[in-house]
Amino acid sequence: MTLNKEILKKLVSAIPMTHPDELGCGDCFEQINEFAEMELLGKSAEKAMPLVREHLNRCGECREEYQSLLKALKKLKIYS
Amino acid sequence: MFNWFKKRSSAATYTNEEWIQHLTPPPLEAAILKLRSFLLNGLKAALYKNVDRGLDDFVQDIAQDALLKILDKLDTFRGESKFTTWAMKIAVREGYTELRKKRYQDISLEQHSSYHPENKEAVEIEHEQPGPDQLTHESMMVQKVMKIMEEELTDKQQKVLQHLMIEQVPMTVVAEIMDSNRNAMYKLVHDARLKLKNRLEVEGISPEEVLEQM
Numbered sequence: 258m259t260l261n262k263e264i265l266k267k268l269v270s271a272i273p274m275t276h277p278d279e280l281g282c283g284d285c286f287e288q289i290n291e292f293a294e295m296e297l298l299g300k301s302a303e304k305a306m307p308l309v310r311e312h313l314n315r316c317g318e319c320r321e322e323y324q325s326l327l328k329a330l331k332k333l334k335i336y337s
Numbered sequence: 338m339f340n341w342f343k344k345r346s347s348a349a350t351y352t353n354e355e356w357i358q359h360l361t362p363p364p365l366e367a368a369i370l371k372l373r374s375f376l377l378n379g380l381k382a383a384l385y386k387n388v389d390r391g392l393d394d395f396v397q398d399i400a401q402d403a404l405l406k407i408l409d410k411l412d413t414f415r416g417e418s419k420f421t422t423w424a425m426k427i428a429v430r431e432g433y434t435e436l437r438k439k440r441y442q443d444i445s446l447e448q449h450s451s452y453h454p455e456n457k458e459a460v461e462i463e464h465e466q467p468g469p470d471q472l473t474h475e476s477m478m479v480q481k482v483m484k485i486m487e488e489e490l491t492d493k494q495q496k497v498l499q500h501l502m503i504e505q506v507p508m509t510v511v512a513e514i515m516d517s518n519r520n521a522m523y524k525l526v527h528d529a530r531l532k533l534k535n536r537l538e539v540e541g542i543s544p545e546e547v548l549e550q551m
């Protein structure tokens with residue numbers, strides 16, 4: 258027995274946002290450089306790539322990596 | 338003086354085509370050096386808050402490993418962004434993968450003697466006996482959804498959820514434990530959510546209703 262109410266609560270809380278077309282971490286990683294570039298160029302990345310945004314909202318590890326990628330790119334002044 | 342000249346010689350000045358050309362075997366030494374120094378600077382900016390000691394050594398190792406990955410994957414770059422942005426994302430992921438593994442090793446060492454997550458909570462909560470007043474329609478619904486979850490989720494899904502949600506192990510590390518990758522772990526949890534969502538719909542139970550009772 259590994260299931261308990263804590264897991265149930267977390268799963269059920271995530272249900273309203275659950276749908277069949279979600280991106281996984283791999284798809285997100287594939288597109289994240291393009292997403293970051295649009296973001297730094299001031300283009301609306303969220304509109305162009307809403308599923309990436311959605312994955313970032315849901316997945317803490319991809320979000321952490323994305324925020325750090327932005328930090329690195331800003332520091333390196335690639336888009337300025 | 339001559340700032341524009343200095344700027345022109347920075348990593349950002351190769352075009353994507355030049356990067357690919359210079360890094361394709363046999364790679365140009367100057368391009369390798371340029372890319373490595375670029376990764377080092379980016380990694381420092383990205384990770385300095387996450388590394389307490391030995392940041393320089395850590396990013397040196399990460400930059401080297403990332404460089405090998407980048408060269409190895411060069412033919413998968415499709416030009417959707419600047420090459421340097423693509424390279425940097427590979428380095429950042431490499432850095433976080435190592436950080437998460439290391440952090441988890443430290444935690445499990447600390448907790449090794451006193452902490453046995455497999456037996457925690459699950460047992461306690463399962464054997465919680467409700468008093469007669471609590472055995473209402475509501476708590477029965479929670480129990481029903483518990484039962485549904487047990488029926489719908491595979492052993493593997495249950496195990497992964499236990500690691501992620503109870504033991505708070507990062508997904509990167511769970512992937513390692515399960516001899517898998519992060520994408521597969523995400524999909525596995527996604528499938529679990531989707532199964533539960535569909536089954537609750539069939540049963541006419543709304544998630545909000547369940548949460549209210551918990």
Ligand SMILES: [Zn+2]
Pocket residue numbers: 281282283285312316317318319320523
């Ligand atoms: Zn993810």
